[in-house]
Amino acid sequence: MSSSSATDRRLGIVGAGKMGTTVARAAMSAGYDVALSGSGPPERIALIVDVLAPGARAVTADEVVGSAGIIILALPIHRFRELPQDLFAGKILVDAMNYWEDIDGVDEELATAPLGTSVVVQQRFSSARVVKSLNHLGYYDFEEIRRPTGVVGRIAIAAAGDDRAAVAAVLQLIDRLGFDAVDAGRLEAGLALQPDGPVFGVRHGAGELSELLWAEASSA
Amino acid sequence: MTPESKGRDVNPEDIEFGLDTFVYASVDESGRAVDGDIVIRNTVEEAVLADSVGIDSFNIAEHYRPEMMDSAGHVMLAAIAGRTERIRLGTAVTVLSTQDPVRVYTNFATLDAVSNGRAQLIVGRGSLTESFPLFGFDLADYEELFEEKLDLLTRLLRDQPVTWSGTFRPPLTNQYLSPPLPEGHLPTWVGVGGSPQSVIRAARYGLPLMLAVIGGPARRFAPLVDLYKRALDAYGHAPLPIGMHSHGFVARTDDEAVAIQWPYWADIFEGAAAERGWARPTMERFQAEIADGSLYLGSPETVATKIAAVIRQLGLSRFDWAYATGRVPHEQRMATIELYGREVVPRVRELLAEPPAEPASSSAPATTDVGAASVQQ
Ligand SMILES: NC(=O)c1ccc[n+]([C@@H]2O[C@H](COP(=O)([O-])OP(=O)(O)OC[C@H]3O[C@@H](n4cnc5c(N)ncnc54)[C@H](OP(=O)(O)O)[C@@H]3O)[C@@H](O)[C@H]2O)c1
Numbered sequence: 001m002s003s004s005s006a007t008d009r010r011l012g013i014v015g016a017g018k019m020g021t022t023v024a025r026a027a028m029s030a031g032y033d034v035a036l037s038g039s040g041p042p043e044r045i046a047l048i049v050d051v052l053a054p055g056a057r058a059v060t061a062d063e064v065v066g067s068a069g070i071i072i073l074a075l076p077i078h079r080f081r082e083l084p085q086d087l088f089a090g091k092i093l094v095d096a097m098n099y100w101e102d103i104d105g106v107d108e109e110l111a112t113a114p115l116g117t118s119v120v121v122q123q124r125f126s127s128a129r130v131v132k133s134l135n136h137l138g139y140y141d142f143e144e145i146r147r148p149t150g151v152v153g154r155i156a157i158a159a160a161g162d163d164r165a166a167v168a169a170v171l172q173l174i175d176r177l178g179f180d181a182v183d184a185g186r187l188e189a190g191l192a193l194q195p196d197g198p199v200f201g202v203r204h205g206a207g208e209l210s211e212l213l214w215a216e217a218s219s220a
Numbered sequence: 221m222t223p224e225s226k227g228r229d230v231n232p233e234d235i236e237f238g239l240d241t242f243v244y245a246s247v248d249e250s251g252r253a254v255d256g257d258i259v260i261r262n263t264v265e266e267a268v269l270a271d272s273v274g275i276d277s278f279n280i281a282e283h284y285r286p287e288m289m290d291s292a293g294h295v296m297l298a299a300i301a302g303r304t305e306r307i308r309l310g311t312a313v314t315v316l317s318t319q320d321p322v323r324v325y326t327n328f329a330t331l332d333a334v335s336n337g338r339a340q341l342i343v344g345r346g347s348l349t350e351s352f353p354l355f356g357f358d359l360a361d362y363e364e365l366f367e368e369k370l371d372l373l374t375r376l377l378r379d380q381p382v383t384w385s386g387t388f389r390p391p392l393t394n395q396y397l398s399p400p401l402p403e404g405h406l407p408t409w410v411g412v413g414g415s416p417q418s419v420i421r422a423a424r425y426g427l428p429l430m431l432a433v434i435g436g437p438a439r440r441f442a443p444l445v446d447l448y449k450r451a452l453d454a455y456g457h458a459p460l461p462i463g464m465h466s467h468g469f470v471a472r473t474d475d476e477a478v479a480i481q482w483p484y485w486a487d488i489f490e491g492a493a494a495e496r497g498w499a500r501p502t503m504e505r506f507q508a509e510i511a512d513g514s515l516y517l518g519s520p521e522t523v524a525t526k527i528a529a530v531i532r533q534l535g536l537s538r539f540d541w542a543y544a545t546g547r548v549p550h551e552q553r554m555a556t557i558e559l560y561g562r563e564v565v566p567r568v569r570e571l572l573a574e575p576p577a578e579p580a581s582s583s584a585p586a587t588t589d590v591g592a593a594s595v596q597q
Contacts, residue, residue, distance in 0.1 A: 105359030
């Protein structure tokens with residue numbers, strides 16, 4: 001069941017670090033039921049989840065996948081190949097991972113990916129519906145600058161993916177997390193959201209973000 | 221959300237005020253590059269001054285980069301030991317993942333001996349990672365390397381002779397290392413940059429926690445302080461000290477501090493933007509870091525007020541101030557140390573001795589941020 005209907009407020013997150021726990025908090029305050037997993041057994045992240053994302057559940061990766069139609073990848077990208085290739089079959093998989101040589105070491109495939117790292121992630125998880133998103137702001141931004149829908153000066157987050165229904169579901173998630181949502185187009189447009197890209201690490205409103213992405217797309 | 225991170229009582233006299241330096245290759249007052257060997261001797265002078273103005277510790281980072289001269293901080297610390305009596309001598313941070321813990325032990329146990337018990341360590345990763353390729357390690361093994369090396373180091377510090385085996389260095393059998401350390405010497409802190417897993421690890425080893433806050437407001441770290449306390453408790457350890465490291469600069473007035481530090485700060489971040497894809501520095505961001513972020517910069521009163529507030533907010537027992545970021549000339553570094561030791565630190569102690577002001581609108585207690593966020597939508 002990969003329902004992402006307007007009433008579905010369930011979210012799975014793989015990775016219970018800075019990013020995973022922060023997104024979990026934001027999602028819970030938007031009324032989501034959140035399940036998180038780390039690389040080991042749930043007990044290893046139980047205290048972290050209890051203190052940093054109280055109310056969320058610490059479970060196994062399989063249980064995360066079973067818990068929701070939308071799953072966020074919030075683990076270091078140099079470790080994504082540890083996950084089974086068919087783990088996310090049919091799921092909307094939000095790739096929030098960035099490749100940073102300073103964190104991930106040298107990885108030729110990721111460093112040179114001409115269509116962006118999310119395309120590499122989609123190739124590996126070929127049965128999942130990959131959407132690149134939630135990667136271009138610092139984790140703490142999810143805490144400090146999210147605002148309810150309609151508030152002036154709201155910051156925007158973009159999503160890129162080939163499965164348009166999956167993108168629509170992620171755009172809705174972004175809005176509920178407290179940000180204006182910008183459709184960046186196809187998955188390879190996610191290249192523009194990566195480190196070194198024109199929007200990475202800077203807070204923009206929706207208009208500005210769309211313009212920057214549009215300028216990037218037309219110069220490519 | 222535990223209430224105690226609102227600011228527990230800290231005895232102002234017991235707080236350690238440290239200085240941290242990356243030993244930046246500086247320029248002179250006319251803007252010309254100063255030779256690296258001179259930079260190193262200048263840094264020794266800075267530490268001697270720090271000692272004479274009452275600063276509690278002097279801590280040197282570890283990098284292997286053209287713009288920083290801190291590749292062998294322990295050698296500098298030994299030189300400083302010979303010229304000072306009181307100041308503690310440490311690292312900020314020792315990149316333990318790419319060092320041999322046996323060598324770290326012998327270097328710093330020896331420093332402890334020559335300095336008559338003044339050596340200390342912070343181990344962690346630092347935000348730059350050039351030591352990995354340099355020493356033949358794979359950054360992707362970071363977690364495993366740090367875990368294994370911290371395990372060996374704590375064994376060497378706590379229970380020699382050590383019998384140990386791991387995957388990154390040959391095993392040890394009934395190994396004694398000289399010189400022996402007197403009980404309680406060489407306090408070793410774990411530096412963390414926000415990762416909850418690293419906080420849990422520090423607690424698991426029963427080591428004090430050093431928070432590196434190098435961007436944004438420190439209140440973000442309040443939940444990690446709670447996590448650390450809960451984890452210490454879960455592992456059966458007594459409460460341990462929590463410290464924090466941030467950058468800054470102090471001058472006679474706020475404007476003067478901004479004017480001196482800005483070009484060098486911008487220079488560093490221009491480099492990082494080009495090299496690492498970070499956002500380019502702007503005066504707006506610099507000002508935001510000063511107003512409500514990780515820069516403790518301004519007049520002595522401005523800086524003291526901000527430090528006292530964060531010490532209260534997070535319940536800190538140690539505050540390490542990375543004085544003067546980038547190529548700031550030696551003369552200005554000396555001036556900032558002098559002001560920090562003579563005016564800022566005494567003023568912080570004075571402010572902390574006063575009863576805490578009832579939460580004014582500007583200083584909301586740390587944990588309510590998380591709470592407020594959760595009712596916001
Ligand atoms: N930090 C940010 O500001 C930010 C912003 C946007 C995007 N991101 C991206 O988000 C991802 C996580 O970053 P972070 O800063 O949160 O890192 P982090 O604090 O180091 O956390 C990484 C988490 O991933 C988990 N993990 C590692 N291997 C795993 C596996 N095989 N299966 C499941 N979980 C695994 C770790 O769990 P264990 O401890 O159990 O191994 C840990 O909980 C990265 O790809 C990063 O690029 C980060």
